[in-house]
Amino acid sequence: MKKLSKKRQWWKLVVPLGFLLLAQATAMAQSSPGQIKNLSVELWPEYDQPQTLVIYHVELTPTTLPAQLTFRLPGYLERMHVVAMERDDGLVEVSPDAIQLRHEGDHLLLTFSTPVPKVQFEYYDPVVMKQEGQKRQLNFDFIAAYETEKATFQVQEPAGAENFAMTPAASASFTGRDGLKYNSIEVVGLAANETFNLTATYTRASDELSAQLIGGTNANAEHAADLAVIAEPPPNQNLTLGYTLIGIGVAVLLGVAGYWGWSKRKISAKVARPGPRPNKRKAAAKPAGKVTPQPQSIPPTGSFCYRCGAGLREDSNFCHVCGAERRKE
Numbered sequence: 001m002k003k004l005s006k007k008r009q010w011w012k013l014v015v016p017l018g019f020l021l022l023a024q025a026t027a028m029a030q031s032s033p034g035q036i037k038n039l040s041v042e043l044w045p046e047y048d049q050p051q052t053l054v055i056y057h058v059e060l061t062p063t064t065l066p067a068q069l070t071f072r073l074p075g076y077l078e079r080m081h082v083v084a085m086e087r088d089d090g091l092v093e094v095s096p097d098a099i100q101l102r103h104e105g106d107h108l109l110l111t112f113s114t115p116v117p118k119v120q121f122e123y124y125d126p127v128v129m130k131q132e133g134q135k136r137q138l139n140f141d142f143i144a145a146y147e148t149e150k151a152t153f154q155v156q157e158p159a160g161a162e163n164f165a166m167t168p169a170a171s172a173s174f175t176g177r178d179g180l181k182y183n184s185i186e187v188v189g190l191a192a193n194e195t196f197n198l199t200a201t202y203t204r205a206s207d208e209l210s211a212q213l214i215g216g217t218n219a220n221a222e223h224a225a226d227l228a229v230i231a232e233p234p235p236n237q238n239l240t241l242g243y244t245l246i247g248i249g250v251a252v253l254l255g256v257a258g259y260w261g262w263s264k265r266k267i268s269a270k271v272a273r274p275g276p277r278p279n280k281r282k283a284a285a286k287p288a289g290k291v292t293p294q295p296q297s298i299p300p301t302g303s304f305c306y307r308c309g310a311g312l313r314e315d316s317n318f319c320h321v322c323g324a325e326r327r328k329e
Contacts, residue, residue, distance in 0.1 A: 051129075
C-alpha cells in the first residue's frame with residue numbers, strides 16, 4: 001500500500017499544471033473586453049487627402065487583457081489605413097495576417113487581438129463629408145462596439161475654415177501645435193450598440209489641403225500601405241492557441257481523475273478483501289447453544305427400590321427416595 005501511495009504522488013504536480021493551462025487558455029481565448037475605459041474618435045477633414053481621416057484611440061481596462069476586439073465601421077469602406085498597438089516606445093503595427101476585415105450587411109467589421117490596453121486604427125472616409133461650393137457639412141454616425149466609460153469626439157478645423165459650428169455644440173476647444181483648431185465633445189457612459197451622431201459645418205474658399213497650407217505632415221497618416229478588405233478572414237492565431245491549451249488542460253485533468261479513481265478502487269479492493277466463508281453444513285449439524293444429552297449409566301439388575309422403583313447406589317442399604325430398606329439378593 002505504501003508503494004502505491006508513492007506512485008500516486010505525481011498527481012500533486014500534474015493537477016496544478018492542468019489548472020494553470022486552463023487559466024492561461026481562458027485568458028487567451030477571451031473573445032471580448034466587455035468594457036472600454038476611454039475612447040477617442042478624431043475627424044480630420046481635408047487634411048492630407050480630400051477624404052476625411054478618422055482616427056480611433058481605444059484604451060481597455062487592464063483586467064480584460066488579452067482581448068479580441070471587433071468594431072463596426074461604415075460598410076462602404078474598402079480598406080483600413082492602419083491598425084496599431086500603442087506601447088511606451090510608440091505605435092507598433094498589428095500584422096496584416098492578424099487582422100480580419102469583412103463586410104456584414106451595411107457594415108464593415110474590423111477584428112483583431114491585442115495584449116496591451118491601448119490600440120489605434122485609422123481609415124479615410126470618402127462619404128462622411130459633403131461639399132457644395134464653399135460649404136462643407138460633416139455627418140458622422142458612431143455605433144458603440146462595447147460599453148464605454150468615456151468617449152470623446154473631436155473635429156479638426158481645416159486650415160482657412162470659417163463659420164465653423166458643431167451639433168451637439170463643442171464642450172472644449174484648443175489650438176494644437178500645428179496651428180489648427182480642435183473642437184471636442186465628451187460623452188460619459190455609452191452602452192454597447194448605442195449610437196451617437198455628430199454634425200459639423202463650415203465654409204472654405206480653397207480646396208487646398210491643410211497639410212499643404214501649414215507645411216507639415218501627419219505622423220498618424222504616414223504608417224504603411226492600406227489594408228484591403230478580404231473575402232474570407234484568416235483564422236485568429238490567438239484564439240486557436242487558446243482553445244488548444246484548453247483541450248490539453250482538460251485532457252490532463254481527466255487523465256488524473258481517471259487514474260485517481262482507478263487506484264482508489266484498487267486500494268479499497270485490496271484492504272477490504274473478505275475472509276473464508278463458514279461451512280454451513282457444519283454449522284447446521286451443530287447449532288450454537290444446543291447441548292446433546294449424555295446417556296445415563298444403567299444400574300445393574302436388582303439395584304432398584306422395590307417400593308418406588310428408584311435406582312439405588314451400590315453402597316446404599318436404604319432408598320434415597322422413599323427410605324425403604326434394600327432387599328438382599
